[in-house]
Amino acid sequence: MITAQGLYKRYGAKVAVDHLSFEVRPGMVTGFLGPNGAGKSTTMRLMLDLDNGGGETLFDGRRFGTIRHPMREIGAVLESKAFHPTRTARNHLRMLAAGSGIPFSRADEVLEFVGLTDVRNKKPKGFSLGMAQRLGLAQALLGDPQTLILDEPANGLDPSGIHWLRTVLKSLADQGRTIFVSSHLLSEMALMADQLVVIGRGTMIYNGDVDGFVRNFTQASVVVRSPQAAQLAELLRRVDGATVEELTENVRHGVAAAVAAAADGADAAVADAAVAEDAVRAAGSALSPGLRVSGMETAAVGELAFQNGILLHELATQTASLEAAFMTATGESVEYRAHDLDEAPPGGPQDGPPAAPPVPPSQPGGPTPGGAA
Numbered sequence: 001m002i003t004a005q006g007l008y009k010r011y012g013a014k015v016a017v018d019h020l021s022f023e024v025r026p027g028m029v030t031g032f033l034g035p036n037g038a039g040k041s042t043t044m045r046l047m048l049d050l051d052n053g054g055g056e057t058l059f060d061g062r063r064f065g066t067i068r069h070p071m072r073e074i075g076a077v078l079e080s081k082a083f084h085p086t087r088t089a090r091n092h093l094r095m096l097a098a099g100s101g102i103p104f105s106r107a108d109e110v111l112e113f114v115g116l117t118d119v120r121n122k123k124p125k126g127f128s129l130g131m132a133q134r135l136g137l138a139q140a141l142l143g144d145p146q147t148l149i150l151d152e153p154a155n156g157l158d159p160s161g162i163h164w165l166r167t168v169l170k171s172l173a174d175q176g177r178t179i180f181v182s183s184h185l186l187s188e189m190a191l192m193a194d195q196l197v198v199i200g201r202g203t204m205i206y207n208g209d210v211d212g213f214v215r216n217f218t219q220a221s222v223v224v225r226s227p228q229a230a231q232l233a234e235l236l237r238r239v240d241g242a243t244v245e246e247l248t249e250n251v252r253h254g255v256a257a258a259v260a261a262a263a264d265g266a267d268a269a270v271a272d273a274a275v276a277e278d279a280v281r282a283a284g285s286a287l288s289p290g291l292r293v294s295g296m297e298t299a300a301v302g303e304l305a306f307q308n309g310i311l312l313h314e315l316a317t318q319t320a321s322l323e324a325a326f327m328t329a330t331g332e333s334v335e336y337r338a339h340d341l342d343e344a345p346p347g348g349p350q351d352g353p354p355a356a357p358p359v360p361p362s363q364p365g366g367p368t369p370g371g372a373a
């Protein structure tokens with residue numbers, strides 16, 4: 001169990017980590033998530049006493065600095081390419097093993113475990129990022145530690161590598177170990193983590209399970225398709241708290257309808273759903289017009305349609321993705337973002353951090369249940 005209490009770090013006037021407190025429990029993978037520059041690496045360095053700052057981190061009740069052989073209790077990888085430049089992968093691990101009273105044979109065991117046996121006599125400086133990540137994990141596992149702290153371990157891995165990492169981390173967690181792993185990519189975390197600690201600009205945004213994160217930051221909606229969509233939309237709009245939006249395919253249908261109406265000499269502006277349906281049918285489309293309904297249960301939408309004799313072709317609950325939840329949760333706290341295409345380009349040094357990494361634009365803020373759990 002890791003207990004972090006009041007972690008704090010300032011660089012000049014900038015607060016990088018702002019009184020973060022959280023727990024990382026054994027037996028599961030806890031994802032540490034936040035946009036670029038949120039303070040994840042700084043937090044991990046503070047936890048491992050690699051940086052000066054405020055607060056305290058306890059590993060099963062003890063501070064890192066008081067543990068006699070840290071490698072045998074806490075395996076950490078904070079930089080994916082921090083290896084000795086001239087030693088082979090195997091010798092690099094053997095050196096570390098010697099320093100912590102770990103038998104040499106363990107180097108070969110962990111190299112095999114991460115799939116690097118074939119290149120064990122090569123120097124890591126020629127390794128790809130994915131290979132370096134594997135070597136980093138081998139290094140972290142060298143002392144067979146109870147706790148793993150990994151900063152962006154999926155960086156540079158291809159999809160099969162990410163799948164492999166996920167399987168490894170899950171099986172290590174199943175052995176009762178405590179796994180704390182950071183990423184700025186939610187799609188990776190969605191595959192790996194059971195619990196999430198989400199931060200933005202150094203402050204806590206969410207601490208809890210993955211499903212709760214989606215529930216807190218997104219709203220499920222209902223997708224319904226019907227040849228009588230316009231009639232259904234009208235009924236749905238009368239329901240208290242419900243909002244109805246036409247699905248985008250309908251726009252295409254609407255355009256087709258407008259074209260059809262104009263060709264018939266009718267006023268395109270008054271092309272209604274019935275005309276749209278004709279146009280869709282004429283175009284041979286198999287899709288009925290669709291609606292997205294928020295603020296109503298799926299069953300209630302179905303019942304309303306049934307009570308009014310409306311035929312449905314599709315009725316489905318749509319849960320928002322983890323990605324959408326992440327955007328809502330961290331939208332306000334993204335530090336570096338790409339300029340919108342219609343914005344003036346950055347003009348010079350006064351524009352602040354250059355070369356913004358590709359961060360998607362923020363969405364309107366949702367609920368923000370902050371604070372450590």
Ligand SMILES: Nc1ncnc2c1ncn2[C@@H]1O[C@H](COP(=O)(O)OP(=O)(O)OP(=O)(O)O)[C@@H](O)[C@H]1O
Pocket residue numbers: 011016034035036037038039040041042043183184335
């Ligand atoms: N040595 C430093 N000097 C000054 N500012 C720093 C230093 N290290 C980090 N920062 C700043 O502190 C903030 C947190 O950085 P940190 O690297 O911890 O974020 P991160 O969440 O790990 O980001 P990323 O996902 O991009 O790795 C950022 O604004 C960063 O610019």
